[in-house]
Amino acid sequence: MAENQILSAINLSKTYHRGKVSILALRKVNLVVEKGDFIAIQGPSGSGKTTLLNLLGGLDTPTSGEIWIEKANIASMSERRLSDVRCRRVGFVFQFYNLIPKMSALDNVELPMIFAKVPKKQRKSTAERLLRAAGLEHRIHHSPSELSAGEQQRVAIARALANDPAILLMDEPTGNLDEDNTRHIMELAVQLNKGQNTTFLLTTHNLSITKYADKAYFLRDGELADSD
């Protein structure tokens, strides 16, 4: 694995079994992500985007193939070690934000650091810094229900960055947002990518989102191809 490679998938396949029916969700996907990349994977609904991100982020295990995050093949890792990968090496951003309700924005951002056993004082200052960077300094004590959809997604991005992960995996990050909020979120991602060299890999069904990315791929029926 090259020095600046953050993530690579080699011949990654995933088959789901529903009774006697087998569904091939991903077919021998190969992908390399380097430090500072901003990669978009576009594809229609049901193309396997979520499955691919689940595998790359250690939320699911592949049927075959390898997934290297930095120097570790997570395809064959135990659940305990995968938790560590999810905690420290990968940041997730979901379409529906998945913030913990009734917890403030600050508490939500602090959560991954609790699991990484970061001391309380440092947790708080890091969470405040990340929320400031996301333009939410005036909303840190608000609960998700008191935030707009765009603000919730910014909190989710701040949370994903909490433990300084090697890569941010964003699954349809703008899928639930209006045009203005979509633009704000993507500008924030670009700003983090260019300003702090944060590595992004996002999936979207929206072709217009790919314009923010350095590289774009197209996923159809579980097969990954360069976007034309």
Place this chain on the structure above:
Amino acid sequence: MFQMLSLAVRNIRRRALRNSLTVIGLAIFVLIFILISSFTLSVQSALSDSLSDLGGEITIWSQGAPLPFFGEIPENYTNQINQIPYVKNVSPQVARVSTVDSKEFRIVFGINPSDIPVFHTYTMVEGIMISSNDSKSVMGYLFADYIKKYVGDNITIDGHEVPVVGVFRTDTWMDNVVIIPISVAQEIFSLSERASIIMVTVTDPAKIDFVVSEIREDLSNVSVSKSQEATSRIAPLMSSVSLVSYAFSTIAGVACFFGVSNVMLAGTIERSREIGILKAIGAKGADVTKMIMYESAILGGLGGILGCSISMMLLIEGLLIPITSASALRVLIIPEIFVYGLILSVTISIVATLYPIWRAVRVRPNEVLKFG
């Protein structure tokens, strides 16, 4: 540890109503446990005291009777006992639970008037102690105050009217009984030439064991023991009382266990998505286990503290429960029971959470999170 603890505290605060109800449920269990256990130990203590307050150094009553109030032995055993060397005094006594003035059941003692100063230490509050076999009675001052009958009044024992000639005080449970001459008691309770119990004193304390073994040899169908050891003879009765109390506590505990388990399981299922999120952002199975375990321990602790506090308030106020001794029994405050109550509350809460924890740890984030 402190991070997970603070997370558990936050989770509890987020579901204030449900968790408050869980705490109240645990508190009710602790309350039941403490009150039942305290009541049981208080009853046992009162029974032990009542036996040691009967006076004498050797106690004899009918073999198989759980308490003197339920047995009968021939009064003429006293003659045989008097023949035994080192025996100083022999006092046959009748003890019966009876209605007095149609009130609740009370203990009535029939004693030879001449034996009273030998076997009991008392002071007269009013009037005089009975001194003949005439149909007269004396009452403990607590009972006299209870039925508002004093010297000069008549009381009705099992339908027989008996004048009151004195009110005494012993500072023992005897302050709640009525004493009448044994011959009158035998007539009222149809116990001609029979007694419930025979108390014996000896001339030389070193010879008690000898006298006990001699009585055992001479008399059949009686239970003979040193008065100090008499409490051991009511062990079966105490065991029965304990068994009933433990049965009630266990039922309350089991009900509480399923209640807490149900609440925690419902909470876990409801929080599946949330647990999935936590796992997706790095929580290990051990983190989820610790988090829920701390939650249940805190709830158990709070329930225990609340239950102990309410129990303490009730017992400090003076919880009085009427039992067979002639007045209400004041339930004792026994610190160990409070500690056990607290430990039980936390234990039940934690054990009741094991299955919900198992369910929570098995939550797979990719299965509960919808990515769109």
